[in-house]
Amino acid sequence: MKLSDISHKDFELKPWWWNAYEPKVLDLVDIPQSADVAIIGAGYAGLATALELSKQGKSSVVFDAEQPGFGASTRSGGVVSGGRSVGKRYTSTSPAEAAHIADLRVDAADAFDLIEGLIRDNNIDCGWHKAGAFSGAWCRRHFNDMKSKVDDLNAVTEGDAYLVHPEQQREEIGSDYYRGGMVVNRGAHLHPALYFKGLLDLCQASDLITICAKAPVTDLNQSPAGWQVGTDRGATMAGDVVVATNGYTGNVTPDLKRRVVPVGSYMIATEELPDDLAKSLSPKNRAISDSRRVLCYYRMSPDGKRLLFGGRARFGQTDPAESAPILYKFMLDRYPQLKGTKITNSWTGNVAFSIDEVPHMGQYKGMHYALGCNGSGVAMMTYLGTQTARKIAGVANYQCAFDTPTMPTHPLYHGDPWFVPWVGRYFRTRDWIDRTFG
């Protein structure tokens, strides 16, 4: 299948979300000489850190190498999970690990409350839609595993989760592709770029926050006087530094670069669909994903007129012109009725996987970080930024479960993710075995 066969006349290689809000370079302000806190990265994590710090009376300067929102935060699927994807690899391990994963899920559920409250209290107009999520079972074994997952989610996160047997599947999705699945009612979807704009507007309205676009941080030096944070346009002295660069973490923090593996995630948007067809794809307007290792995730646009379909078309970095036909095939596997539908957009962005597949906040050599969204960061990175700010301001009344003394790395990993395409091939093979024999 060629891109020219599936692309609409208005096709663009940019996020469909950017039709409503496209990240733009702000007026280039002078780099402030000092601030209480310097934040590297102006995505959800960086802006949430700045906002909570300003609530606590602390000033901050947020640096972004590009325009604020350039990273994953305006490119995502906008699916907000209530913690169902946290700690996937721990489902059947020791009691100690089971307790740890329960703590993580409780905090992930708090992340959902936090983002819901933030949007409501600040009237952020971003298509927040609490329609729940459907996760399709890739094979019968996954469906059986979902039984205990449903119990776990109901016990620790009040997820209002239940199993969907194969014969009921059509109530959730206009497809027979899966072997049943599960619903988590405590889930939502939003317009990621408008949510980002809402956070940015709040930051810009605060006298305590300075946002510096096109200011890549190139030097970080700690002295008894604090941190000197250097850019090509000048330097800031700050009492604390927060690294919020997730899938774009670079050489200025080499020790943290060794702790996250950047992986490309890819999306396409269809043209507007006939009403009946659009409504039949996700009858309850759920956010949909599957239990594959190489997962796909999809949902209707906020106006319900088009399908927005995402997944790991490739594991390494690939041109979205190349990923579009791959995703299109994945989409037809699930929805053969979309054959002939054109796509208007294809895009990509980086997510960051941690070695233990759990998001982390903490301190390394004195610098704070909030990193490792593991593909699900709309609520989580907002939450970790907020928790980091509360910790710096000394107002955190408990240590959140994602705040651990260390963030693991691997002795052979130094920040060059050369192996990612091979991992992708291995996962695809495991998926094929599960689907065929599982």
Ligand SMILES: Cc1cc2nc3c(=O)[nH]c(=O)nc-3n(C[C@H](O)[C@H](O)[C@H](O)COP(=O)(O)OP(=O)(O)OC[C@H]3O[C@@H](n4cnc5c(N)ncnc54)[C@H](O)[C@@H]3O)c2cc1C
């Ligand atoms: C295609 C796609 C689909 C996704 N779908 C979902 C979804 O449906 N649900 C969900 O929960 N999550 C999803 N995610 C993940 C989610 O978008 C991210 O977890 C989240 O946006 C990360 O926010 P962040 O603030 O940590 O990082 P980012 O938004 O990536 O921001 C990091 C910023 O750091 C800046 N930076 C890097 N180095 C420097 C430097 N040296 N100096 C200054 N600035 C620097 C970058 O320019 C970048 O703007 C998806 C991601 C992608 C790419």
